[in-house]
Amino acid sequence: MGRPEASLVTAGKITGCYGVKGWVKVHSYTDPVENISRFGSWQVTRRSVTEAVEFDQWKRHGKGMVAHIAGVDDRDLAESFKGLELLVDAADLPELEEGDYYWRDLQGLQVWGREPGSEAERVLLGEVDYLIETGANDVLVVVATADSIDDRERLIPYLPGDTVGRVSLEDGTLEVDWYLDE
Numbered sequence: 001m002g003r004p005e006a007s008l009v010t011a012g013k014i015t016g017c018y019g020v021k022g023w024v025k026v027h028s029y030t031d032p033v034e035n036i037s038r039f040g041s042w043q044v045t046r047r048s049v050t051e052a053v054e055f056d057q058w059k060r061h062g063k064g065m066v067a068h069i070a071g072v073d074d075r076d077l078a079e080s081f082k083g084l085e086l087l088v089d090a091a092d093l094p095e096l097e098e099g100d101y102y103w104r105d106l107q108g109l110q111v112w113g114r115e116p117g118s119e120a121e122r123v124l125l126g127e128v129d130y131l132i133e134t135g136a137n138d139v140l141v142v143v144a145t146a147d148s149i150d151d152r153e154r155l156i157p158y159l160p161g162d163t164v165g166r167v168s169l170e171d172g173t174l175e176v177d178w179y180l181d182e
Contacts, residue, residue: 008043008050008087009104012036016082018061022072024081026065033065034058036086043087050087099160103131103138105169111142111156113178123149128174131158140164140174154178 012028028036037058044053054070072078093102111125126148132139138158144151156178157163165175 007090009090009093009102010085011039011042011088012065012086014044014081014084014086015064017075017078018066020075021068022074022078023057023066023068024078025061026067026086028065033063034060036065037067039088039092041089041092044081044084045087046084053081053086099167101167101169106131106140106158106167106174109167109169109172109174110145111140111154112173112175122175125149125154125176125178126152129153140176 011030012026014024015027016025017023018025026036028034030036037055042053042055043050045051055067056070057068059066069078069081072081090104096102106128107130109128111128112122113125114121114123124145124147126142126144129141129143132141132155140154140156140158142154142156144153156176160167163177165177167174
């Protein structure tokens with residue numbers, strides 16, 4: 001059995017087979033995509049059981065990656081890994097520079113905006129549910145909470161220094177330059 005699930009983060013997903021000798025296509029969530037191959041160990045969860053999986057070769061293929069699963073040398077067995085997320089230990093993630101955050105760190109933060117016509121009046125818009133990668137910039141999906149100003153879901157561009165002001169992981173808050181009528 002693998003490590004406790006709380007310390008695992010999703011780094012990619014096996015999207016299908018590649019060839020007939022145990023290779024799989026991997027959609028990497030790392031930036032750059034090759035970084036997924038740098039983790040020393042990976043886990044997958046299958047039928048509620050987390051288990052180790054070992055890759056002995058990685059190659060860049062188009063916009064993604066392909067990898068060979070150690071001990072898997074036929075397409076049928078490789079097919080059984082399709083759709084599984086690749087998990088890595090959060091402790092193995094690289095340290096980020098000041099002001100950079102992993103998406104998982106932003107999820108669940110309370111999002112505070114401003115009342116229209118008031119520069120000082122902060123209002124709770126909700127909390128970050130997840131983020132969307134659009135190509136131009138990432139987008140915060142902010143969902144209403146019991147204490148938020150209304151029941152609206154908001155899509156707020158994640159633009160530090162522009163729409164996103166102060167982020168405090170310690171306080172669990174994220175301040176945005178976003179009015180209620182936007």
